[in-house]
Amino acid sequence: MNAIAQSFSLLLLGAALSGSLVWSCLAMAEPVPDAPTTAAADPHHADFRAYALFDKADFVQSESLLPPANTNWQSVALPDSWSIAKRDRRAGLGWYRFRFSHTGAQHDGKTAAQRAIYIPRITNNIEVFLNGSSFAVSGRLAPKPDNAWNRAQFFLVPPSLFKAGENELLIRLHTDGFPRAGISKVYLGDSDALNEFYQRRYLIQTTAPQIITGLLVMMSIFSLAIWARRRSEKMFLYFALMAVVAVIRLIHYYLRTTPDWLLLTAVPSLAWLTLFQMQFSFRFANFSVPRIESGLFIFCVISTIVLFIMPFAAPQFYGQTTMVVYLALTAASPFLLLALAYALTRQRSIENIILLTALILNGALGVHDTLAYQERLGFDRLYLLPLGLPMILFAVAALLVKRFVSTLSSYESLNADLARRVSERESQLQQSYERSRELDQQRATAEERQRLMRDMHDGIGSHLMSTLALARMGSLSHKDMTEVLADCIDELKLTIDSLEPVERDLLVVLGNLRYRLEPRLNAARISLEWAVNDLPPLTYLDPGNIRSVLRIVQEAFTNTLKHSGAKRITISTGIDRASSRVLVRITDDGVGVSPAFGNDMLGSNANKKPIDEKYAGRGIDNMKNRAAKLGGEVQLMALQGGGTCVNLYLPIG
């Protein structure tokens, strides 16, 4: 209810606007008499801007091309409409006579102003005579007449044709078969003053429709281009169609010569214009009433067919048919307007209101023009429908501007939003990265600590504990004590070395062990042969794994040093082709071992060296366990002819 009330009030507003527009147009074009307006008045007596307005004439219907003499003139009021006077327009020619007295002398061309004739409307052509001399035609005459029905006429009158006393102005009218033939009032007087009226009327009748045609063509192309890329927006298609139909309709208002086939489009184009205008407006408002649309579409199709056939089938009824079509459209327009008003006020935006106003205006202008066509508003009434079209263009332009601007600003705000979200996400990532790095660090530290603890526990810790136990029992010799302490320090050095990042280079690790152990080997008079070959980088060599490798090799050394009585140790490295593994081989020329190396040791040395017994036994197990953890293997072999061989296999990678 509320919506309808609002629609209604908007409708009223639109009506008021269009009414004022119509009024101002008419006011502009209508000459306001400021001088005696009777035919008897003498234009020569008035001031410079004076003119005479003829609202009466003598008329005779005659097929004579020359001024008819001694005929039966009848007085008629102007404007004179042949259809209202019920004359046979097919008769084709009629004569109008105007008489006025001229008191002044013969026009001398020096002192008096130039005279002119101004006729707001004729249908369709005229020839003008003054005192028997023809001096003007409105356009090409029969048999191929120009269209002059919507064209005001303005002729300069040759001054020499005036004479003193009674003057006679004759106008021969050609109906050219137009259904609404006739002539408006006739103005005679100062050419400047009349030219001004003529120019104003010409602007509204001809120039404005021409400009609007240009605009419509441009907008139509533009709109089609948009639709071609955005097929879902039917609005632009309908707008383009509407513009095209409007152009077809418009050219009839100003075209001087119209081909016959084009003449046929004059009335149907109005029906199509109404249809497309409605469809466009519904899409504009995101609304649709399919029943109305299809109903109007059917009406358009039928009326077009009928109007195309009629001139050939029954030309005498063409006028009535066009009237039926105009009346039908006029009758439908309030209802269409209401539906459109409802659709457009659902969402109140500036462009919707502009469009609605435009539609109301167009409706009002349509009604006006229909009334004008019916000659209810006077024969010389202006047709105003073309002037309503730019307002629709204005609405579309407003919509496009709004869309463009809002797209731009939403694009900008989207950018800003994206930037903000990116930076937010960045800082989140930064935070989580820092958290995880912290956690990683903590975990690494914990792991490292665990490894070191295990090392201390297995190595130096247990070493010191057992030494302490023995020392407490008083069963530890000075030499043993020195040795254990030296071992412990070696152990520490080994741990420190293992923390050096060697970048996967096993040779550096082994070399450093050699460097550490060499003084002790020298002291034991054991020579060392260093027969290493380059090795591929081992990616798994982190400090923990380095320590494991070092312990395994160190264990082999220790065993050799302490138990074998060897004089020579050889360390060699290389790739074991058979198993594709890195091989570290430590051989000595000592007493040799059985495969049960550790256990044998325990047996033979148990009594003499209790520390070593424990150390050696666990040492060999440790070697094997450590190698297994690295994904490798330790093999112990007795060599023929004495000596031991320890093979440490490590995976490549």
Place this chain on the structure above:
Amino acid sequence: MTRVLIVEDDVAFRRRYAAILARDPAFEVVASVGTGGEGMAMLELRKPDVLLVDLGLPDISGISVIQHATKTLPTCESMVVTVFGDEEHVLASIEAGASGYLLKDASEENFLEGIRELIAGGSPISPIIARRLLKRFHADIDVPPSILPLERRAGVAETEADAAVGDSEIALSSREREILLLASKGFNYPEMGKLMGISPHTVTSHVKKIYRKLAVHSRGEAVFEANRMGLIRTL
């Protein structure tokens, strides 16, 4: 007679070093002090041939004492005595001008041997330190192992040795680089000499040069950067 100055805050170690040196008549301990300050004073006073210095002194760092010695007494060979011979300490000492280092737990024999090696040429380089030095000199240590036997490679190095480009005072020659590479693989000086076809004595003199270069090398960023260009060309 080699005149030795001992700077060590631990009395037991001070006594031990003195006792070890006393066994060899070639050495004479000219002073044995417990602080860096005293050490620097003695450097000027006694002008020793060899400085044995501990890094963890109570007043100033042993590094400062070495720097002082390098500056005021260039003829004096500085030697650091460290607990673990760990890379950080050793490299810092070398950069300060030390020619070598000893381990605190070294046996008497190794201790004396170390000092003798130092005087003869250069201290042994541990593989880890060799590797660090290669890195420090921006020498590419990750070159894939050559398929050539080491002897042959040594021969190639020979011809390149003279072609060492850049500032020879600070850039590694290819010979020196070869030595560091071998050292990083655990070879000792005699083995290196054999592999390279030179005497162990030549090896030690190369090592000494490397030590000197490191000391120069580390004097300033500008020098460092300037050399980098030369070093890259060397490689």
